[in-house]
Amino acid sequence: MKALAVDLGGSHATCALVEDTQMLASRTVTADGTTRLKSLLPLLAETLKAIRAEGCNSNPAGVVFSFCGIVDCVRGRILSTNGKFDDAPNLDLVAWCQEELRLPLKMENDARLALLGERYAGAARGCDDVVMITLGTGIGGAAMSEGRLLRGKHSQAGCLGGHLPVDFEGRACSCGAIGCAEAEASSVSMPEVCRCHPGFSSSALATETPVTFEKLFHHLSQGDRVAQDVVDRCLRVWAATVVGLIHAYDPELVLVGGGIMKSATRILPFLQSYVQQHAWTPWGKVNVASAALGNSAALLGAIPLLEGLADP
Amino acid sequence: MKALAVDLGGSHATCALVEDTQMLASRTVTADGTTRLKSLLPLLAETLKAIRAEGCNSNPAGVVFSFCGIVDCVRGRILSTNGKFDDAPNLDLVAWCQEELRLPLKMENDARLALLGERYAGAARGCDDVVMITLGTGIGGAAMSEGRLLRGKHSQAGCLGGHLPVDFEGRACSCGAIGCAEAEASSVSMPEVCRCHPGFSSSALATETPVTFEKLFHHLSQGDRVAQDVVDRCLRVWAATVVGLIHAYDPELVLVGGGIMKSATRILPFLQSYVQQHAWTPWGKVNVASAALGNSAALLGAIPLLEGLADP
Numbered sequence: 001m002k003a004l005a006v007d008l009g010g011s012h013a014t015c016a017l018v019e020d021t022q023m024l025a026s027r028t029v030t031a032d033g034t035t036r037l038k039s040l041l042p043l044l045a046e047t048l049k050a051i052r053a054e055g056c057n058s059n060p061a062g063v064v065f066s067f068c069g070i071v072d073c074v075r076g077r078i079l080s081t082n083g084k085f086d087d088a089p090n091l092d093l094v095a096w097c098q099e100e101l102r103l104p105l106k107m108e109n110d111a112r113l114a115l116l117g118e119r120y121a122g123a124a125r126g127c128d129d130v131v132m133i134t135l136g137t138g139i140g141g142a143a144m145s146e147g148r149l150l151r152g153k154h155s156q157a158g159c160l161g162g163h164l165p166v167d168f169e170g171r172a173c174s175c176g177a178i179g180c181a182e183a184e185a186s187s188v189s190m191p192e193v194c195r196c197h198p199g200f201s202s203s204a205l206a207t208e209t210p211v212t213f214e215k216l217f218h219h220l221s222q223g224d225r226v227a228q229d230v231v232d233r234c235l236r237v238w239a240a241t242v243v244g245l246i247h248a249y250d251p252e253l254v255l256v257g258g259g260i261m262k263s264a265t266r267i268l269p270f271l272q273s274y275v276q277q278h279a280w281t282p283w284g285k286v287n288v289a290s291a292a293l294g295n296s297a298a299l300l301g302a303i304p305l306l307e308g309l310a311d312p
Numbered sequence: 313m314k315a316l317a318v319d320l321g322g323s324h325a326t327c328a329l330v331e332d333t334q335m336l337a338s339r340t341v342t343a344d345g346t347t348r349l350k351s352l353l354p355l356l357a358e359t360l361k362a363i364r365a366e367g368c369n370s371n372p373a374g375v376v377f378s379f380c381g382i383v384d385c386v387r388g389r390i391l392s393t394n395g396k397f398d399d400a401p402n403l404d405l406v407a408w409c410q411e412e413l414r415l416p417l418k419m420e421n422d423a424r425l426a427l428l429g430e431r432y433a434g435a436a437r438g439c440d441d442v443v444m445i446t447l448g449t450g451i452g453g454a455a456m457s458e459g460r461l462l463r464g465k466h467s468q469a470g471c472l473g474g475h476l477p478v479d480f481e482g483r484a485c486s487c488g489a490i491g492c493a494e495a496e497a498s499s500v501s502m503p504e505v506c507r508c509h510p511g512f513s514s515s516a517l518a519t520e521t522p523v524t525f526e527k528l529f530h531h532l533s534q535g536d537r538v539a540q541d542v543v544d545r546c547l548r549v550w551a552a553t554v555v556g557l558i559h560a561y562d563p564e565l566v567l568v569g570g571g572i573m574k575s576a577t578r579i580l581p582f583l584q585s586y587v588q589q590h591a592w593t594p595w596g597k598v599n600v601a602s603a604a605l606g607n608s609a610a611l612l613g614a615i616p617l618l619e620g621l622a623d624p
Binding site: 070079080128129145146148150151152153154155156157158160161163164165166167168169175176177178179236237239240241243244247248249250251252277278279280281282283312 | 391392440458465467468469472473477478479480487489491548556559560561563564590591592593
C-alpha cells in the first residue's frame with residue numbers, strides 16, 4: 001500500500017510518499033512565518049501533487065496528516081492546537097483533501113503516529129504493549145495497550161505523558177498543572193530551571209542564551225558542576241515519568257525519542273537502570289529503548305493508520 | 313441474573329448473593345489469623361453454599377472472586393498478592409469452585425470490580441470513561457476507557473493509580489518506586505509522614521499511636537497546626553494524583569472512594585477545585601465525585617464481570 005503523509009510541525013511541514021515500511025520520497029516546506037494553516041494549504045497541495053507524480057505508476061490509498069495537537073482521529077477534526085496553527089480546528093481538511101487530491105484523509109496526533117510508525121517499521125515491531133515518550137521542546141508521548149492505541153473519550157488518552165505531575169510542589173506548567181515533566185525537564189523549561197540553580201551565575205551556563213540541552217551536555221562534559229546538577233535532576237524527572245507511564249499503562253516496552261535523545265548515551269542507561277530498580281513489574285522487566293526512526297516515525301505511521309491496525 | 317460474589321480482603325472475606333444491581337444476602341467471615349487462602353477455602357465454600365440456599369429458587373450464573381492483588385481475569389489466575397494470601401497464585405480456584413459449587417468462577421482485581429460495580433449500580437452509571445481512586449490503607453484504583461476496563465499485557469494497567477510518582481525526590485514506596493501517592497499520603501504512610509514534620513513532637517498527634525486519618529482530621533478540627541499541615545499536604549498529593557490520572561486516561565468522571573473518604577466533606581471540594589484549576593481538559597471539565605457503594609461496590613461488580621460488559 002502507498003500513502004501520502006504530511007507531518008505538520010510548528011514551523012515546517014514534511015510531505016512524503018510512503019509505501020509499506022519505506023519512504024519513497026519526501027520534501028520539507030517551511031511555514032514562512034505564517035501561523036495559519038489555511039495559508040499553508042496551497043503549498044501543501046502543490047507539494048503533495050508533485051510527490052505523487054514522482055511515484056508515478058500507482059495511486060496512494062489516502063493522505064495522512066500528523067498534527068502536533070489533540071486530534072479526533074475518528075471524526076477527522078483537529079481539537080486543540082497549543083498555539084500552533086490556531087485556525088486548524090475550523091478547517092474541513094477532509095473536504096480540502098478530496099477536492100485537491102481526490103483522496104480520503106485521516107489525521108492523528110503526531111506522537112500517536114510516531115508510535116504507530118515505530119511499531120510498523122521501527123523499534124517496536126511485534127510489540128502490542130508499548131509506550132513512547134519524546135523528550136524535546138515539550139514532552140509528548142503515546143500509549144498502545146493490547147494492540148490498540150489509547151485514544152480516550154476526548155482524544156487525549158496516552159498523549160499527555162509529559163504532563164503526569166512528578167513534583168506536586170513544582171513549577172507551573174503551560175498546561176495548567178503543577179510539576180509536570182515538561183515544566184521541570186524539557187527544552188522549553190531549561191532556561192528557567194538553570195537560572196533557579198543557586199550556582200548559576202558562576203557557571204559557564206550563565207553565558208549561554210538560551211540554555212539548550214546541547215549546551216548543557218557540552219558543559220557537563222567540560223566538568224561544569226551546575227550543568228551536572230541540572231542534567232542529573234532532569235534524568236530523575238524523566239525516570240520518574242517513565243515509571244509513572246509503566247505503572248499507568250503496563251507496557252513491555254518503553255521507547256524514548258525526541259531531540260534531547262541526541263545525547264542518548266547519557267540518558268538511556270540511566271533510565272534503564274532506574275526502571276529496573278524502581279518500576280513495579282512482578283511479571284519481569286520492561287525494556288527501555290531508543291526510538292529508531294527519528295523524524296520519519298510519524299510519516300511511517302501513515303500505512304498502519306490507514307489500515308486501522310491499532311483501532312479497537 | 314444472579315451471582316455469588318466473594319470480596320477477599322486481607323483479614324476477612326465478604327460472601328454475597330447478588331441479583332442484577334441488588335445485594336440479596338451477604339455474610340462476612342474472618343480469616344482468623346490465617347494468611348493462607350487454602351486454609352480459608354472450606355469456610356468460603358460452606359458460606360457460599362449457605363447463601364445460595366437462602367436465595368433458593370434460582371441458580372446463580374457463576375461465582376466472582378474480588379482479590380486485593382494483581383489478577384489475570386482472562387486466564388483466571390491470581391498473579392501477585394502484595395503479601396496477602398501468598399499461596400493464592402498456586403491455587404486452581406476455578407477447579408475448586410467447579411468441585412464445590414458446580415459453578416464457573418471469574419476473578420478480578422478488587423478496584424476494577426469496584427469500578428464495574430459503581431458503573432453498573434452506583435455513581436458511574438452511564439459513564440464509559442471513568443477512573444476510580446481509593447484512598448485507604450494503600451491507594452488503589454482502576455480505569456475504564458471507551459467502555460472497556462484497562463487491563464494491559466500483565467493485568468496491571470489502571471490498577472496502580474496510587475503509584476504514579478508525584479514527588480520524584482520523595483519517599484521510597486513499598487512498590488519499589490519513589491514518591492508514589494501511597495508512600496506520601498496513605499494510611500500506611502501517615503505515622504512516618506507525621507513523625508517527619510518538624511513540629512510533630514509538640515503536636516497533639518505525638519500522643520497518638522499510630523496516627524490515623526481519623527485522628528488527623530479530629531486534631532485538625534481542634535486547631536492543631538501540624539495536623540493541618542499534614543492534611544493540606546495529603547490533599548495536594550491526592551490532587552496531583554487525580555490530575556495525573558486524568559491526563560493519563562482522559563476520563564469524564566473521577567470517582568474517589570476508600571476509608572479516608574469518611575472525611576469526604578474535607579477532601580472532595582479541594583479535589584474538585586484543584587482539578588477545575590489544574591487539569592488540562594480543553595474539551596470541558598472532569599466531574600470529580602464520591603464513590604457511592606462503599607464496601608458493596610466490588611460485590612456489585614460481579615454481574616457486569618460475568619456478563620463481560622467491559623471486555624474488549
